[in-house]
Amino acid sequence: MSPGRPRSRRPETRGARLVNFLLLAGAAILWGSSAIVTGHQAGYGEIEVSVGYRMLAVSLFMFCFCLAAGTPMKVRGRDRPFVALQGVLFFALAFISFYRATTTIPSGVAALILSTSTLFAALIGRAFLGTQLSGRMIAGILCGIGGLVVVVAPQLMALQADPATLSGFAWAASAATCTGAGTVAATRNQNAGIATAALIGWGAGTGGLFALALAALNGERFFVSLSPLYFADLLYLAIVASCLTFFMYFSLVRRVGPAIAAYTLALVPVVAILLSVLFEDLALTGPILAGIAFILAGNVLVLTSARNAPRRDPAKEGGTA
Numbered sequence: 210m211s212p213g214r215p216r217s218r219r220p221e222t223r224g225a226r227l228v229n230f231l232l233l234a235g236a237a238i239l240w241g242s243s244a245i246v247t248g249h250q251a252g253y254g255e256i257e258v259s260v261g262y263r264m265l266a267v268s269l270f271m272f273c274f275c276l277a278a279g280t281p282m283k284v285r286g287r288d289r290p291f292v293a294l295q296g297v298l299f300f301a302l303a304f305i306s307f308y309r310a311t312t313t314i315p316s317g318v319a320a321l322i323l324s325t326s327t328l329f330a331a332l333i334g335r336a337f338l339g340t341q342l343s344g345r346m347i348a349g350i351l352c353g354i355g356g357l358v359v360v361v362a363p364q365l366m367a368l369q370a371d372p373a374t375l376s377g378f379a380w381a382a383s384a385a386t387c388t389g390a391g392t393v394a395a396t397r398n399q400n401a402g403i404a405t406a407a408l409i410g411w412g413a414g415t416g417g418l419f420a421l422a423l424a425a426l427n428g429e430r431f432f433v434s435l436s437p438l439y440f441a442d443l444l445y446l447a448i449v450a451s452c453l454t455f456f457m458y459f460s461l462v463r464r465v466g467p468a469i470a471a472y473t474l475a476l477v478p479v480v481a482i483l484l485s486v487l488f489e490d491l492a493l494t495g496p497i498l499a500g501i502a503f504i505l506a507g508n509v510l511v512l513t514s515a516r517n518a519p520r521r522d523p524a525k526e527g528g529t530a
Contacts, residue, residue: 225464232461236454236473241480243450244316247308250442253434256308257424262433264300264417266447267455271410274452282407291398292408293415299391300416305423306384314377320478321357322381328354329389330467338396340466349510350472356503357478359496392467399463409455472507479504 250259275282284292310319327350334340398408424431433439462470479501486493 229461229465232457233473236457236461237476238480239450239454241477242484243446244481246442246445246450250439250446251308251312253439254432255424255429257305257420257427258429258431258433260301260304260308261417261420261424263443263447263451264413264420266443267451268410268414268417270448270452271406271413275406275410278406280404280406282410284403284407284411288398288401288403291394292403292411295391295394295398296412296415297419298387298394300413301419303384303387303391305420306380306387310377310380310384313373314381317360317478317481319377319381320481322378323385323388324354324357324478326385326388326392327472329386330392333390333393334396334467337393345510349507352510353472353504353507356500356507359503360478360482360500362496392462392470395459395462396467399459405456405459405463409452409459476504
């Protein structure tokens with residue numbers, strides 16, 4: 210038995226690394242490519258209403274998936290507040306904040322600020338889950354964020370410090386904070402044994418209802434465009450850019466932890482830039498190429514950092530909830 214064990218470990222390690230890479234790259238590509246569709250849908254009506262309908266569609270789809278796959282959907286009473294917290298932070302406030310940010314500042318700048326959710330996730334994860342941060346991981350995160358600064362620096366230089374611009378920065382910072390905190394909440398919930406599909410279903414449902422409640426409090430109209438294009442956008446954003454991407458993202462959270470998983474969001478602006486080159490005739494300037502190089506280098510550092518840092522006992526966390 211012992212001679213065979215070293216052989217079995219190596220393929221598993223390589224396979225696990227490949228799966229982690231595919232989850233990270235797939236989530237980044239889908240999220241990055243959804244920017245154009247998201248911007249298009251945002252022009253149809255109130256942001257909270259659009260986010261609410263999108264998340265409720267996500268929730269319905271994931272519950273149907275759970276029923277078809279036989280995935281348990283039950284959440285223990287002590288875990289429900291944390292699932293609701295994830296729903297409010299990640300599926301409602303983060304999306305509403307980012308939608309609002311893109312209405313007043315360029316999407317690339319908003320994406321840059323959103324990428325700092327990596328740091329929020331790492332720091333909050335360290336504080337509440339006991340996740341250890343190696344020097345290699347910190348260097349990779351800072352390298353990736355530094356690359357994003359290089360990419361969008363020309364846009365930052367062109368901005369004027371008017372109230373609308375400052376508001377956009379504040380909304381983007383809110384999106385980054387909520388995304389990082391929501392990612393850590395997802396880690397806690399998955400450590401408690403909640404199935405990923407069920408967690409997305411309950412989290413998105415909670416987030417959708419919360420967004421619609423905000424819309425009602427703000428006196429917003431719940432009517433949306435009945436055009437086929439709007440519903441095509443809604444289906445794409447709900448199923449491809451949300452259900453599939455959330456499943457990939459939170460699966461990555463389960464496998465590698467919140468700090469590394471949140472780095473997915475640092476790659477989203479790179480995807481958006483590459484798509485702009487292909488479909489919007491964007492020129493690859495020196496700063497853009499340098500920024501992409503920094504981000505790729507940071508990606509390698511983060512993904513190859515130590516993953517076996519000690520964490521708190523999830524059972525103990527659940528017991529004190």
